[in-house]
Amino acid sequence: xxxxxxxLVRFWENEFDTLRPHKNSKGDRRFxxxxxxxxxxIYQLVKERGFTLDGAKxxxxxxxxxxxxxxxxxxxxxxxxxxxxxARENL
Numbered sequence: 001x002x003x004x005x006x007x008l009v010r011f012w013e014n015e016f017d018t019l020r021p022h023k024n025s026k027g028d029r030r031f032x033x034x035x036x037x038x039x040x041x042i043y044q045l046v047k048e049r050g051f052t053l054d055g056a057k058x059x060x061x062x063x064x065x066x067x068x069x070x071x072x073x074x075x076x077x078x079x080x081x082x083x084x085x086x087a088r089e090n091l
Contacts, residue, residue, distance in 0.1 A: 001036075002043050012042055015053055018060065 009029070013019050019038050021029040031039070041063075045056040 002039065004043070004047075009039075012039070016042055016057065016060070 013021070016038075019035065019042065021031045021035045023029055041060065042056060045051040045059055046053065051059060
């Protein structure tokens with residue numbers, strides 16, 4: 001799918017904690033859709049955008065933190081919306 005060697009996949013597995021495909025009893029890797037998304041992100045950062053491995057790790061961590069903050073902000077806005085709708089009904 002990405003036209004990379006098996007050794008690069010193994011190397012990235014060791015380098016990136018988030019990339020952990022399941023292995024069957026023979027040791028063959030079974031990638032889930034989530035694993036493929038993570039692999040695609042690593043591939044884009046390292047191969048297409050020219051990040052170093054450390055830079056890619058930092059960018060993945062930054063994106064993860066941003067996603068958590070975004071989810072928290074959306075939840076806060078949903079709570080505020082609920083409060084405002086309830087206040088409007090009580091008027």
